[in-house]
Amino acid sequence: MTTEISRRNLMMATTAVAALAPFGAFAQGAYPSGQITFVCAFPAGSGADVLVRFFAEKFAKVSSQMVIVENKPGAAGNIAAMYTARAKPDGYTIYVHSGTSTAANMSLFKAPPVDVVKELQTTSFINKQAFMFVVAYDSPIKDMKALTESLKKKGNNASYATAATSGKVLGEIYKQKAGVDPVEISFKDAKDSLNDMLSGSIDYGVHDPVFALSQANEKRIRILATGSPIRLKSLPDIPTAKEQGYDIDQLGWWGSFVPKATPKPVVDKINALFNEILAQPDTVAFLAKFGGDVYVGTPEEGQALLAKTVEEWKTYVAMAKIPQN
CATH class of the missing domain: 3.40.190.150 (Bordetella uptake gene, domain 1)
Structure with a gap:
């Protein structure tokens, strides 16, 4: 009798598991x-x-x-x-x-x-x-070395524009690596700094790639470098600050x-x-x-x-x- 009940219970349990298995598999694979x-x-x-x-x-x-x-x-x-x-x-x-x-x-x-x-x-x-270092398109500054030399000559009279936290950080890291101390001028939006860069009242900017690329395509600004440790595949012609001598990885x-x-x-x-x-x-x-x-x-x-x-x-x-x- 006990053996018969055990067999019956085992069959019922097996049937239940078999019935639930497809549901479990469906539930697991249902997303989305x-x-x-x-x-x-x-x-x-x-x-x-x-x-x-x-x-x-x-x-x-x-x-x-x-x-x-x-x-x-x-x-x-x-x-x-x-x-x-x-x-x-x-x-x-x-x-x-x-x-x-x-x-x-x-x-x-x-x-x-x-x-x-x-x-x-x-x-x-x-x-x-990566964020980018930019100058006015007609600026005589063509690379990061020239930028650093210019900033060292100007000392505290030099300035740069930022409009985002990542730009602030990248700008500060560059200052420490290059041994320069330009004054940071913070803008609400990158485009708000454009006229000041074009007029020369601000020496350079540290801005997001969307703004930098759009303005570079219009030949309003020149991109000197990115903060990436290696060249990006999407921007093979734009050098990094690191390859120009500044140990930056942003x-x-x-x-x-x-x-x-x-x-x-x-x-x-x-x-x-x-x-x-x-x-x-x-x-x-x-x-x-x-x-x-x-x-x-x-x-x-x-x-x-x-x-x-x-x-x-x-x-x-x-x-x-x-x-x-």
């Missing part, structure tokens, strides 16, 4: 199966918004799902980061933003609302790009992020979908227009770089004497 939201930390129509919407459209195609963009501007990206961190950890809310800026906020704010390493999970890289990166508790299979699927997009020629060409190179890696590599960038920016903020918000 619904509308996905891409979170953008900048207003609609901004340069960053253009990039996020490009990837939203691409992600919709490779995932066969609807993808919408929600703009959550403000607090230097903290609002968007917090919105993402508090979202349901199911892979349907994805933050597409600068990993460098996301990490930097941990040091730029006295009380950051989100611990980005503990509350966000990097799902993919997107691109890497390469920014963009990525995608989800709430920390998002299941690993979902994280890995998002990574695979982004990597599929990044392999497409038109994506490579799109990023190149912004001075960026495609950047591919695993979620684990992304999370490690996020943590590393957080630590690096503690030093940068202190070195550049950037006041906390």
Whole structure:
């Protein structure tokens, strides 16, 4: 009797497992199966918004799902980061933003609302790009050596323009490496510094690649160097400050992020979908227009770089004497 009951129980258990197995396999492989939201930390129509919407459209195609963009501007990206961190950890809310800026906020704010390493999970890289040293197009300065010589002659009468935190940091590192001490003039936006550079009242600028490339194409400014440690594939003709004798390694990166508790299979699927997009020629060409190179890696590599960038920016903020918000 006991043997008969045991056999019956075993058969029932086996049948139950068999019945559940397809459901379990389906549940694991179901992502994505619904509308996905891409979170953008900048207003609609901004340069960053253009990039996020490009990837939203691409992600919709490779995932066969609807993808919408929600703009959550403000607090230097903290609002968007917090919105993402508090979202349901199911892979349907994805933050597409600068990993460098996301990490930097941990040091730029006295009380950051989100611990980005503990509350966000990097799902993919997107691109890497570098800020640039620029002068007026008709300036006699053609390279970083000539810039340094000019600044040493002018001493404290020399000045330079910045309009973003990464520019402030790169500018400060160059000053220390070159042994010069020009006065930093901070602008709300890079384009606001253009007239002062063209008139010669400001000697040079340290600006983002989107602004620098657009103005260089119009022959208003000349790009002397990037802050990247090696030449970017998208900009083979633009030298680095490092190859001109300045030991500078300031390469920014963009990525995608989800709430920390998002299941690993979902994280890995998002990574695979982004990597599929990044392999497409038109994506490579799109990023190149912004001075960026495609950047591919695993979620684990992304999370490690996020943590590393957080630590690096503690030093940068202190070195550049950037006041906390």
